[in-house]
Amino acid sequence: EIGASLLPISEDFEYQIVREEPLIALLPVEHPLSGRASVKLKELAPCPTIFFEDGFALNALLIAGFRQRKMDYTDAGHSANPDFMIAMVAAGLGIAFLPHLILKSRDYRSVRAVKIEDENMWWRLALIWRRGHVLSPVARRWLEMSALSPRKNDRTVTGIPTRNS
DSSP states (O other), rough: OOOEESOOOOOOOOEEEEEEEEEEEEEETTTTTTOSEEEOHHHHSSEEEEEEEETTTHHHHHHHHHTTOOOEEEEEEEEHHHHHHHHHHTTSSSSEEHHHHHTTSSSTEEEEEEEETTTTEEEEEEEEEEEEEOOOOHHHHHHHHHSSSSSSSSOOOOOOOGGOO
């Protein structure tokens, strides 16, 4: 009756955002922008990008971001495993993008984490349901409860956790 998905989603669904946060770029330690707290996506366009496997919603967000800015990108590889993506970045094979929520539970001391400044490059997790579907009382209550929890708790983040500093 209710599912979870990253935005953007099909117009066949209605949704309620339950968490949103800026994307984090993972850069090799020696990258010229690795000492910055934040960067624009256009500054990273020349760098080879390590994507998630095909079908991951985060890929669509990144590719749309590059296209909206009329920028080319170089596909440096794919992985479904964030830890392997971090290792690929540490090995200098490219850069990767992860939401803070996924990154904060991992050891990323071997790379530098830099927040993406662009407003429309946010990771947005939503509860979704079929457009026009009448939800059960339990599903409506679930939506009410999720609306009470903080969803924009990373908007004020000025840097990334100091684990990689």
